[in-house]
Amino acid sequence: MLIQVINLQRTYQMGSVKVEALKDASFQIKEGEFVAIIGPSGSGKSTLMHILGCLDQPTAGSFLMEGQDISAVSENELAEIRNKKIGFVFQQFNLLPKATILQNVSVPLIYGGIRGRRRQLELAEKALQQVGLGDRLHHRPTEISGGQKQRVAIARALINNPALVLADEPTGNLDTKTGKEIMDIFRQLNKEGHTIIMVTHDQEIAEQARRVIQIRDGLIQKDEVIA
Amino acid sequence: MIWEILRMAVNSLTVNKMRSFLSMLGIIIGVGAVIAIVSVGSGAQMQVTSQISQLGSNLITISPGIRRGSSGRISMTSTDLFTMELADQLQQNCPSLARIMPNLQTSGLLIAGTNNYQTTVVGVTPVYQQIYDFYPARGQFITEEHEAGATNVLVLGSGLATELFPETDPVGQKVKLFVRNRHLLFVVVGVMEEKGSGAWGNIENQAFIPASVLMKKINNRKYVSGYTAQAASAADAKAAVGEVQYFLTRYLGDPSQFRVTSQEQLLETISQVTGTLSLMLGGIAGISLLVGGIGIMNIMLVSVTERTREIGIRKALGAKRRHILTQFIIESLAMSGFGGLIGIGFGWLGAAGVAKIGGWPLVVTHTSVLLAFSFALLVGLFFGIYPARKASKLDPVIALSYE
Ligand SMILES: Nc1ncnc2c1ncn2[C@@H]1O[C@H](COP(=O)(O)OP(=O)(O)OP(=O)(O)O)[C@@H](O)[C@H]1O
Ligand SMILES: [Mg+2]
Numbered sequence: 001m002l003i004q005v006i007n008l009q010r011t012y013q014m015g016s017v018k019v020e021a022l023k024d025a026s027f028q029i030k031e032g033e034f035v036a037i038i039g040p041s042g043s044g045k046s047t048l049m050h051i052l053g054c055l056d057q058p059t060a061g062s063f064l065m066e067g068q069d070i071s072a073v074s075e076n077e078l079a080e081i082r083n084k085k086i087g088f089v090f091q092q093f094n095l096l097p098k099a100t101i102l103q104n105v106s107v108p109l110i111y112g113g114i115r116g117r118r119r120q121l122e123l124a125e126k127a128l129q130q131v132g133l134g135d136r137l138h139h140r141p142t143e144i145s146g147g148q149k150q151r152v153a154i155a156r157a158l159i160n161n162p163a164l165v166l167a168d169e170p171t172g173n174l175d176t177k178t179g180k181e182i183m184d185i186f187r188q189l190n191k192e193g194h195t196i197i198m199v200t201h202d203q204e205i206a207e208q209a210r211r212v213i214q215i216r217d218g219l220i221q222k223d224e225v226i227a
Numbered sequence: 228m229i230w231e232i233l234r235m236a237v238n239s240l241t242v243n244k245m246r247s248f249l250s251m252l253g254i255i256i257g258v259g260a261v262i263a264i265v266s267v268g269s270g271a272q273m274q275v276t277s278q279i280s281q282l283g284s285n286l287i288t289i290s291p292g293i294r295r296g297s298s299g300r301i302s303m304t305s306t307d308l309f310t311m312e313l314a315d316q317l318q319q320n321c322p323s324l325a326r327i328m329p330n331l332q333t334s335g336l337l338i339a340g341t342n343n344y345q346t347t348v349v350g351v352t353p354v355y356q357q358i359y360d361f362y363p364a365r366g367q368f369i370t371e372e373h374e375a376g377a378t379n380v381l382v383l384g385s386g387l388a389t390e391l392f393p394e395t396d397p398v399g400q401k402v403k404l405f406v407r408n409r410h411l412l413f414v415v416v417g418v419m420e421e422k423g424s425g426a427w428g429n430i431e432n433q434a435f436i437p438a439s440v441l442m443k444k445i446n447n448r449k450y451v452s453g454y455t456a457q458a459a460s461a462a463d464a465k466a467a468v469g470e471v472q473y474f475l476t477r478y479l480g481d482p483s484q485f486r487v488t489s490q491e492q493l494l495e496t497i498s499q500v501t502g503t504l505s506l507m508l509g510g511i512a513g514i515s516l517l518v519g520g521i522g523i524m525n526i527m528l529v530s531v532t533e534r535t536r537e538i539g540i541r542k543a544l545g546a547k548r549r550h551i552l553t554q555f556i557i558e559s560l561a562m563s564g565f566g567g568l569i570g571i572g573f574g575w576l577g578a579a580g581v582a583k584i585g586g587w588p589l590v591v592t593h594t595s596v597l598l599a600f601s602f603a604l605l606v607g608l609f610f611g612i613y614p615a616r617k618a619s620k621l622d623p624v625i626a627l628s629y630e
Binding site (some may be wrong): 050053055057075076079080082083084089090094095096098101107108110111117120156160204 | 230231232238239342422501536537540541542543544545547548550623624627
């Protein structure tokens with residue numbers, strides 16, 4: 001089992017007010033799945049993704065990745081897991097604005113201990129070619145379109161060949177047509193064997209996944225496999 | 228990976244060149260000041276040292292003691308101590324002394340025809356030449372006969388010779404010395420060689436007469452203000468100081484009446500004083516380096532805040548604390564290091580400028596450059612640590628949602 005989430009809770013303390021972003025979530029995800037998480041704004045989707053992405057830790061309950069309890073590992077090990085096993089795609093793209101897209105894609109390789117700058121750039125170039133941006137290597141993020149930015153982000157997420165790709169509203173900042181193109185890439189990746197978890201609040205997009213988990217007020221409402 | 232991080236750091240500095248430069252300014256000024264001050268200090272010291280050794284070597288000066296007056300003022304003790312006879316006694320009783328001469332001078336107006344010149348007139352004995360390694364270029368110096376007979380003869384410094392006799396050969400000419408409302412007539416017997424430049428340039432404009440003439444015909448006193456003696460070698464000079472002190476203490480009965488200073492001691496004192504002075508000034512310049520460090524810390528804190536999102540992204544992509552820490556510390560080091568390099572350039576230029584004005588050789592030592600540069604790096608490291616730690620400790624989720 002790739003992911004096991006058991007009675008997961010995440011509470012934010014805002015002064016004297018407690019915000020329960022996640023109240024009690026449990027589910028499992030196997031390798032090779034393509035899961036869409038859907039729910040209204042403020043329901044706790046991003047909170048869940050941050051925990052699955054090892055960027056945040058639960059207040060209670062447990063999250064196991066490949067059988068390893070994430071709440072029990074050190075900060076350094078978390079960074080290593082993020083680097084090697086997880087590829088994150090954000091709604092905001094989150095590219096480094098002053099670096100070229102080639103440099104952007106190579107960043108996880110730097111922290112992953114891949115030696116040799118030339119080797120790093122070769123790998124990054126290959127990854128960009130795979131998302132159809134082989135001719136834009138030295139452009140900066142401000143010089144390319146939103147859809148292209150998201151493709152750079154996908155190339156970056158995949159560069160260390162992670163076990164899990166997480167995407168938090170990857171089409172949220174894109175028009176419908178471009179959004180479809182990005183979804184095609186995700187579907188293709190899933191076909192190639194990548195495990196993908198994607199947050200969206202668009203029912204139509206969610207239905208392109210193979211399983212939909214519905215979340216509301218920090219609780220799992222529905223968990224269904226699409227035929 | 229270090230190279231990659233270094234490259235990133237330099238990139239981020241070049242993005243905002245003006246800001247980086249202004250933040251480095253404190254370091255630039257600090258390093259520049261340290262290098263310039265240390266260089267000017269050692270240049271001036273070399274200058275003074277070489278001028279002192281130019282005066283002659285292994286010299287010993289015997290002068291009246293210093294006494295604190297009742298009001299706290301410092302005054303020389305009575306000068307009615309040193310006579311020509313005492314000089315002879317010293318010569319006889321102190322075997323390490325090669326030669327000794329009285330210190331004796333006055334100021335007077337020299338008149339030759341229509342030319343005149345106000346200058347220092349030095350009363351000398353023939354050994355003056357050996358003691359100061361200073362010889363006549365034309366004619367002769369004051370001889371034993373002149374001294375014994377108190378003959379009115381005069382030797383001109385080379386500068387003075389051209390002042391008084393621009394066209395004619397001075398040797399054999401007559402000059403009048405007007406001193407203390409009296410006129411004395413002298414015959415010029417020689418002109419001194421040129422001794423070269425230096426702060427002692429006025430030596431070229433002095434006139435030399437027999438000590439006996441100055442004492443008997445001008446001062447009407449049998450006392451001289453002190454003695455200058457010379458030992459045969461540096462080792463002898465040390466021994467001579469002891470011998471003179473021993474003899475004079477016995478002779479005068481009171482060691483506070485006189486002072487014996489060797490040239491070596493003088494050089495030591497001077498190098499100590501200039502050393503302390505440049506250390507002090509260098510220290511003050513060092514403080515500006517510290518202030519420069521605060522400037523760097525300030526800009527690094529701004530940079531960390533501005534790049535919160537970048538830090539979040541890097542952490543999401545697998546950067547560990549130490550990666551972020553190294554990145555920002557290297558940035559801070561790059562800033563202080565680069566500022567240090569520019570400062571070395573400016574300091575060197577400043578030192579070269581002052582050396583040119585002061586007329587001494589430009590000495591920029593490796594030590595001062597290395598010291599100032601490593602101190603700048605140290606400052607960059609020290610003041611970079613806090614912002615870098617702050618950056619490395621950022622929570623990735625919070626950093627990612629920073630607008
Ligand atoms: N850092 C935080 N501090 C306090 N409360 C927070 C924090 N982050 C999220 N929350 C709260 O937790 C709840 C869930 O937030 P979350 O971002 O997970 O929602 P979401 O489902 O991703 O919403 P959206 O679709 O708008 O992105 C919200 O009520 C939010 O206000
Ligand atoms: Mg969200």
